[in-house]
Amino acid sequence: MRVLVTGASGMLGRATARALLERGDDVTVLQRRPSGLPCREVLGDVADRDAVDRAVRGQDAVLHLAAKVDVTGPWAEYVTANVEGTRSVVGACRAAGVGRLVYVSSPSVAHAGTALTGVGAGPADPDGARGRYSRSKAIAEREVLAADGPALAVLAVRPHLVWGPGDTQLVARIVERARTGRLPVIGSGAALIDTTYVDNAAAALVAAVDACGSVHGEALVVSNGEPRPVAEVIGRLCRAAGVPAPRRRVPFRAAWAAGAAVEGIWAVTGRRDVPPITRFLAEQLATAHWFDQRRTRTALGWEPHVTLEEGFARLASSYSAASDSAA
């Protein structure tokens, strides 16, 4: 099968492209910087329709991961990357007669900040979603699912908190803050959260490419199906990286208020660096969000093969290999 993967420079995009290559698919990747993957590559921005057209032409399926994932920056940048970028992918698929589009979304598109305990994939809600990233992804998911039809089967897949070796987003940030003692436990630390080991998320996306068509027009949350208290997840990530787990506690209200203040300062001063705390982050770290995986597993004919325990072990060996080679 000929498959285009957009956004293959990120951890998940790269892992997914590799998984497709390994099983013998004819893979093309599209992103701004060279990926180093051994396959056909189109360099460009997803908002650039010409580049997208070039990459999409001749494909059987498109797996659209490219997005602006961030907590700062002006709203217009999110709209360009996430909303308009997705529109151009949909347009290109239609123009080229591609039959399947898998849109990689986020459970945060349906998370209004309250606890989500064992729920399915609720409808994307741009008005309720917290933060610019989530809101822009929600708008894009609504549009892309609305484009589902007989000519183009569309499936939205929402992997939840993907982590693994080589992760420069979640894991690296947590470990870096823990190393410098800037990572408190927010609230009781007991809120249950789902996470997804990167190989499982990649396998789910591959399964989604195959299932897209017989399953379409819906959103599916993907996770390891092993919710854990947030403090435990962070503690185990730190342990795997060889840094001490956070012990200092900050009440949720204080963290939320600090997040509000920080967001204000960042907005007024136009700072672009990663802020120490935001309201969205405080909520993410203090409220439960875990999901009913039954529909996902039936629809995709997929289940995770790497348990959390195995994932933490693999993360630990990647960190110790890194420190060995650094030594």
Next chain:
Amino acid sequence: MTAPDVAGSPPALPGLDPAWSRTLAVADATGTKHTWHVLDNGVTDPVGTLLCVHGNPTWSYLWRRLLAAAPPGWRVVAPDQLGMGWSDRLTAPRTLRQRVADLGDLTAALGVTGPVVTVGHDWGGVISLGWALEHRADLRGVVLCNTAVAMPEGDWGPVLIRAADAPGVRAAVTVGTPVFVRATTALSRPALPAEVRRAFASPYRSRARRRSVGDFVADIPFSPGHPSRAAQEAIAEGIRDLDVPALLLWGPRDPVFGERYLTDLRGRLPQARLHRYEGASHLLPEDAPQYAQAVAQWVTDLDAGRAAPDRPAGPADGAARRLWSALEERAGDDAAAVVEVGGTTVTWSGLAARVRHLAAGLAAAGVRPGHRVALLVEPSADLTASVYAVWRAGGVVVVADKGLGFAGMRRALRSAGVDAVIGSGKGLAAARLMGLPGLRIAAGRGSRGAAHTLDDLEVLGRSAPVPAEVPVDDDCAVLFTSGATGPAKGVVYTHRQAAAQTALVRSAYALTPADRLVAAFAPFAILGPALGIGSAVPDVDVTAPGSLTAAALADAAAAVGATVVFASPAALRRVAATAADLSAAQRQALAGVRLLMSAGAPVPASLLRSLRDVLPAADAHTPYGMTEVLPVADVSLAGIEAAGEGEGVCVGTPLPGVSVRVSPLSADGRADGPLTDSPGTTGEVCVRAAHVKDRYDALWALERATSRDAGWHRTGDVGHLDAEGRLWIEGRLQHVVTTAVGPVTPVGIEQRVERLEGVTSAAAVGVGPAGAQVVVVVVVPSHDRRRGRRPRLAGPDLTDAVRSAAGVDVAAVLTVPALPVDIRHQSKVDRAEVARRAARVLAGARS
């Protein structure tokens, strides 16, 4: 808004399918045409029709769940009465007679033919019964919810409705303002959602649209000269000879139609089955939405010809031996039958004579066969004599466990509909506070309001004939024990079932007249005479099992020369802990005990082992069973040790004559699989035996659900049988965790975690929605001195240890200083409460 006098269809409302709505014009007796709004599921060529009649001031919306739950092939028709709901408004009041006739005109126009089951609520009950009496050929059954057909003698009518009918009040309350309409839906318990209250009020938005609400109240015949009085009385008397099945569904918290109206209805419809939905109020179909499934089940059963379940015959002498047979056989025996430690000793001959006289005295005082007699007497010789005397007089003893607390006992005893109360001073005072009806008999000295004392009755009975024995299939007891969840359920036994139970206990434990029992467990204290063995009650508060010391147990054993001890695990724990205080003489008394029985909660083998020092000659046994059937199985300490570790608690092999099967669990945790005895299959434990209870009292729907496999009782426990035929209990059905990969039972996990170093006890519970739950283990660490009961995260080492021991995926490990347990046994963990607390913590902060 619809014009005031024109019929229409309701707007979109929650739970209401617009396809059910229809309107049709029907001419009444005077030829005037009225347009009706009717909910009708439109089943053509139905196997039967449910004709549902609402009261005032509701409308057919009340029956929406019954339309949704209609049994296959049944048509459900629910009209809005004229002037009500979305039917035509009227220009004049309409009498009961007219309303009954109107309903007949409507059903004729709708083409409703038999069989018909009428369903009525509030004033719709009377109208539906009026229709029933005029259509007897078509009538298949009647269902009534919180209604009244007559003012019981001396009654002035429902107080709230009388208030609404008072001069000057009615017009203002019912018509001039929406107060009456709104107040009716405010009676609901639990409170109704706002959108449902709005739905009920929607047809009554203007004064003109409420006119009939006031007229309806005015048509209630409070006074003898009222124009509808004759029609109402004709219906009230007419239903006495209705020979169709009847079902009463009742909300006991109804401030409008209280207990007396239910009693009156049961008197007129003695064949009626009853289900009391504890906690529900006047708007029963709203407060107990599950009523719809109950009605559907009941009408389905009407023609299914559910045969009476065939039960095992039980012991050969089951019918011949009565509960008082041993008493009569030993009537000339001067050995001790009942010993109160530090109190009275009653001989067999004395007890036999006292029971005979008391029985005759009770009969002379008006206690008739079938009368229910509540016993509010502390365990004592008086209690024992009273129980056997009531049985001998043909009465039914009603016993509510003190562990229920005052409110629980009140609810239980009121639901049982007692005809008499025998009580100590405290007991009769409680009966007064509970508002129990019936004759009062004082145990001990006379008490205010008591018509008799036991002593008076005994004297009276010396010159009165001993009543004839009642048939063996008559009721003998209604037992209320403290359940783990929800209000206590009344469990009814017949004499045959109770006799089968005592016969089984006698044979299973090889009891002979030479045995003597110390019962430190209230229900067992009264069984001695039926078992034919002498018994002693230790000098402790039997409702506080933790107060029994080794010395108190030894003194009781010495008083009676005990060979058998029965005690709860909580009581035995204290006995083991106080063993050091025993004197040599006390040790000697305990050395004569050959059999130790403990039940009421899981009994750990370690506890039984620790008692070897106190009761060196005793063979330790733990019977397994419940209020509904006891005993089911039995295991000795040796048996527990031979069984070893497994998934759950091994309760041994079923006793002779008892069959055990399981109903396998589906993925969502329901026990709906066909009964099986295949080893290793986990499901709800189902029991068949001669001594299973006859039925639940006033809980028709529960009885139907738990006996749905004819002849088998569903226990609510979950477990499996092993290859050797032993039964293992894995928890309660409602505590099964329904994970995405299937059901998980708690007890096995808890046992494995409790074997860990540093763990005192553990509870495994589910968090999250049914079917997608995750397992959470809540642990009481051995060394945890912090205060507060809020669970917190366990440390990484404990977490890892619990995870590797559990055997299933555990989402979180929490610690608490203590687990919530039931008051009565102090050892059954309230897993539902544990789950609630865990879920709250694991949901995280509220933003």
